[in-house]
Amino acid sequence: MKNPTANPVIGQGAENLLFLTDEQIRGGIEAFFFAYRAFTSDPDEILEGMDYGRAHHRAMHFIARKPGLTVSDLLDILGVTKQSLNRVLRTLLKDGLVESRVGQRDRRERQLFLSETGAALEKRLSEAQRARVRAAYRAAGPQAVAGFRQVLEAMMDEAGARRFREMRRQDAAE
Amino acid sequence: MKNPTANPVIGQGAENLLFLTDEQIRGGIEAFFFAYRAFTSDPDEILEGMDYGRAHHRAMHFIARKPGLTVSDLLDILGVTKQSLNRVLRTLLKDGLVESRVGQRDRRERQLFLSETGAALEKRLSEAQRARVRAAYRAAGPQAVAGFRQVLEAMMDEAGARRFREMRRQDAAE
DNA sequence: CTTGGAAAGTCAACAAGGCTGACTTAAAAT
């Protein structure tokens, strides 16, 4: 027997009946967990053996995404301390994958860019990850993808959602 | 201008036109990243200050889910080494949150159960997490939730998907 | 009944990637 203390939504159509049961929610939680693991595994495997890790990938992703963003922009997006980010950024700069230029509007700032080799690595990582997402999108169909995005956006916290929308908004203007 | 080298799907209806562009895929990747961060933050905050972390939460989640599962079951689900899991399990056993009993069918195995206090903590953590997912589900609607689940399942790797389906399958039989 | 292998547990050592706190330098703002 299913858990009798669960919390079915009353008075809805049959297709909605199980929509918000604890059972259903827990299924979503576990699916999220397994999917996220697969999602991060592809770039992780490529990085395996190189002197870089997931943190380097994330930094490069957002630098590729918004070339010229400042260190504080990146700190804000990634939500880590500057000491954590700095450790990552330092090796990327030293190895010539990322370039840092004195800020245009404010010379205290440093604007970050990928070098050619940095861009090449970022592309390789990001293409591995995109391949998985693209395959999942194809398999699930446009309707499902729309739902996927809706749920993800509703799940973000305020700060994350703000950053996400901000990033998307700027894209549209380009 | 949007990236002209992107990869639009040709010859589909307008609603599908942007479905598989790199732009769209990248948006999904970033949404996934931000949403997963929020998703883990609630239990993390509760654990903050206690002597436990996310790894303890994960172990307790799956023990709560399948009481009596063996250590190797758990290793398989979590996908970590037994040394990693053991460190976590050891503290949970020592603190009396988890109980381990000699296996029924095979006395080499250890079956894992939550104690009353363990179940109480697990419930607290899991309810915090469910609250966020439930709110997102409610906001997005049943249709979106179905799509969300479809995409997640399509994104899992084979091993993960097998474990996930296995877990769900057993539920249905109960 | 012995022996080989599986399940669990342990020790030691290491790496990645988070964190805090304290402090410096350069440049902007007041």
Add this chain to the structure above:
DNA sequence: ATTTTAAGTCAGCCTTGTTGACTTTCCAAG
């Protein structure tokens, strides 16, 4: 001229992952 901000650095700590080596207990096949 002084204060504040952006960046960077050093040192030390924690969690959670990894390998490799080894033990104990127990099942199962020869």
